[in-house]
Amino acid sequence: MSGAGIKVLYFAWLREKIGVAEEDIELAPGIATVAALTEWLSASSPRHEAAFAAGKTVRCAVNQDFAAPDAPIRAGDEVAFFPPVTGG
Template sequence: MKLLYFAWLRQRIGKGEEDIAPAPPAQNVAELIDWLKARGPGYAAAFADPKLVRAAVNQVHVKFDAPIAAGDEVAFFPPVTGG
């Protein structure tokens, strides 16, 4: 599973992307966040308040109950501020 982090999530975690194999034991985005939070203090800080975090699976915005699978690209980022 390919994971991407943007903006302050990237800074807190200390990297912009990583490949995790075998894929994390998570059925959906919320479970993946719980799994990531246990990986270290940077992850815990990035996901401390999930209300400030948005997710995309395979480059489409999703809610945290969206299912995920091994080959997916999952991205985490704050609410967008373009335009």
């Protein structure tokens, strides 16, 4: 992964809708929060758009901790998107 890259992971139906479990993304200038990244990813392909259209039912973790839409994203981060958890 190069300088401004992040790793993005998808789980459960987000992974199925998008079609990949993970992808390396070059952070475009101005993509500094979870919300901005979500918007950028949604615009990147129809599959991403369909997955993220579920809006409030998509959860996020940054570096393996739950993260709110305004949480910061930095180069080198691991960002995961997934539905609300259903274990137990």
